[in-house]
Amino acid sequence: MTTRFEETWENTPLVCHDIFTGDTLWTRELGGRNNGTSVPLGFKNNVVYASNYTGGAGKDLLYALNAENGDIIWVNDIGIIGAYYLGCTFTDNGDFILPISNDRVARFNHKNGDTLWTVKRLVFATPSYCGLSIYKETAYGWELGPSNEAMIVAIDIKTGKKRYRIEIPRTGSPKPYAVGPLPVIDSDGIIYVHKSNDNLVALRDNVDSLSIIWSDTIRDGGTGKPALGPDGSIYFTNHKRIMKADTKTGKIIDSSMIIVVDTNYDINGHYAIDAKGTVYFNPCYHQIYFAFKYDLQLNWTDSIKHISYGGPALSKHGLLAVAGADDILRVFRPVNLQTNKSIKTNKKIPILHQCYPDYFIFKCHITQHTKVKLVLYNVLGQQVYCAEKASVNPGYHTKRINIPSGSGQYIYKIYMGSDYFTDKITVIK
Numbered sequence: 001m002t003t004r005f006e007e008t009w010e011n012t013p014l015v016c017h018d019i020f021t022g023d024t025l026w027t028r029e030l031g032g033r034n035n036g037t038s039v040p041l042g043f044k045n046n047v048v049y050a051s052n053y054t055g056g057a058g059k060d061l062l063y064a065l066n067a068e069n070g071d072i073i074w075v076n077d078i079g080i081i082g083a084y085y086l087g088c089t090f091t092d093n094g095d096f097i098l099p100i101s102n103d104r105v106a107r108f109n110h111k112n113g114d115t116l117w118t119v120k121r122l123v124f125a126t127p128s129y130c131g132l133s134i135y136k137e138t139a140y141g142w143e144l145g146p147s148n149e150a151m152i153v154a155i156d157i158k159t160g161k162k163r164y165r166i167e168i169p170r171t172g173s174p175k176p177y178a179v180g181p182l183p184v185i186d187s188d189g190i191i192y193v194h195k196s197n198d199n200l201v202a203l204r205d206n207v208d209s210l211s212i213i214w215s216d217t218i219r220d221g222g223t224g225k226p227a228l229g230p231d232g233s234i235y236f237t238n239h240k241r242i243m244k245a246d247t248k249t250g251k252i253i254d255s256s257m258i259i260v261v262d263t264n265y266d267i268n269g270h271y272a273i274d275a276k277g278t279v280y281f282n283p284c285y286h287q288i289y290f291a292f293k294y295d296l297q298l299n300w301t302d303s304i305k306h307i308s309y310g311g312p313a314l315s316k317h318g319l320l321a322v323a324g325a326d327d328i329l330r331v332f333r334p335v336n337l338q339t340n341k342s343i344k345t346n347k348k349i350p351i352l353h354q355c356y357p358d359y360f361i362f363k364c365h366i367t368q369h370t371k372v373k374l375v376l377y378n379v380l381g382q383q384v385y386c387a388e389k390a391s392v393n394p395g396y397h398t399k400r401i402n403i404p405s406g407s408g409q410y411i412y413k414i415y416m417g418s419d420y421f422t423d424k425i426t427v428i429k
Contacts, residue, residue: 014038014050016070019315019331026070030063042088042096047073047110049088049096051080062098064113068398076113078106081130089134089182091157097139099130105141107160117160121153123179135185138163138205142179142193150179152193152203154210166210171199171217181225181268184234186247194218194226194236200250216250218243224268224284229277231294237267242281244296256296260286272312272320280312280320289322304328360425362399362414366392373415374399379408403427 013027015038030038030052042049046067051060062076080100088096094110106118122144123130132139134157143153143165153165180196183203190213191203202213218238226236234247242256260267260283269283277294289312291299304324311322320332362374372392376385384404413422 012037014040014048014065014070016067017329019319019321022329022331028065028070028072030061041098042090043067044090044110045094062108062113064110074113076108076115078115089132089139091134097132097134097157102130105130105132107157119155119160119162131182133183133185135189135191140183140185140191144179150195152183152191152210154205164209166203166212168193168195168199168201169215171215184226184228186228190247192226192234192247200226200234200236200245202247202250214250216245224270227271227273229273229279229294230275231277235271235273235279237269240267242279242292242296254296256292257298259283259290270312272314274314274318280314282312282322302330304330359400359402362412364397364414366394366397366416368394370417371415375413376401376404377411384410
């Protein structure tokens with residue numbers, strides 16, 4: 001089962017849809033505060049983290065829900081900011097860091113919701129600037145200095161202790177407090193920060209300090225979070241366009257068309273970039289979204305009301321989901337989905353597998369009564385597991401099996417009536 005979690009307007013529950021069919025799988029009223037909007041904040045290890053957003057700073061409850069059925073696992077009443085655009089930042093063990101007020105962030109135990117630590121930082125105005133981005137054992141985010149200078153601070157994620165920080169110099173902004181959205185971090189640990197309407201900066205963590213690698217002035221830039229592409233590039237908004245820059249130098253590689261012309265303000269918005277470098281972008285407060293090729297040439301556009309609150313989001317199979325007001329959820333299916341190795345189809349119904357250290361989980365949706373058989377082989381072709389049912393009812397089905405031996409490759413076959421599907425699984429312990 002693959003799902004997408006949506007947010008809509010006031011007095012609304014959390015809703016889980018099947019991304020392949022659009023079917024509503026479950027809904028959950030979060031309760032808590034009155035007149036609240038249910039907002040998904042993050043998803044990891046089959047758990048959805050959400051809040052009941054009421055529009056007030058530090059008033060919302062934090063929930064963990066079972067992604068399969070919407071059951072509430074735990075509730076934390078610390079009073080977070082469950083606002084739109086904010087989300088969880090996850091540590092390696094599944095714990096997460098989240099803003100809990102305009103000037104504080106906290107780490108939460110993912111198993112029971114306990115607050116492990118909180119740290120206070122002075123951040124100008126909006127909670128959108130209050131979150132942290134994580135690389136290994138360090139989190140990075142904005143902080144204002146004693147004279148309102150914009151700083152990037154490094155925080156130990158185990159203790160919440162501030163370790164060191166660096167000022168991001170002004171190059172064009174008239175506002176000394178012009179900080180920006182969350183940093184983005186590449187696989188080598190290089191930190192990229194977009195100082196709103198001012199500059200794009202690359203930073204290196206030297207273990208005991210931060211240093212600037214390069215800085216590029218973008219005086220007409222928007223306030224949206226930048227995004228990293230699969231080819232080692234970074235995307236950000238400037239002059240009402242999307243710009244693509246080389247992460248090693250900051251040099252502009254490509255530029256899109258002007259995205260929004262009927263505004264006196266520069267644009268910001270949300271990105272989703274697939275493995276081929278296709279850039280999906282929706283500018284906030286507008287009713288249109290864009291798909292660009294890897295070189296930022298326009299591929300297609302579409303429109304949806306209040307899209308700024310719901311997307312774009314990509315599934316692991318490349319399906320693009322976009323949501324807006326008026327109960328609209330729109331999903332685009334890539335043309336190569338049938339050949340994607342991560343999915344096998346039975347009349348366009350997916351079969352998915354997930355691998356954990358000690359067990360496999362197989363998930364599928366069956367549309368009619370049929371015979372189902374699951375067989376698992378080792379690399380020598382020896383059968384190590386077999387389960388069979390003569391008749392399985394239509395609907396969603398999940399099968400968990402223990403891994404029979406150690407690390408290595410396995411091959412599975414799932415038979416559905418006269419059809420069968422096979423794939424490899426690699427186990428690393």
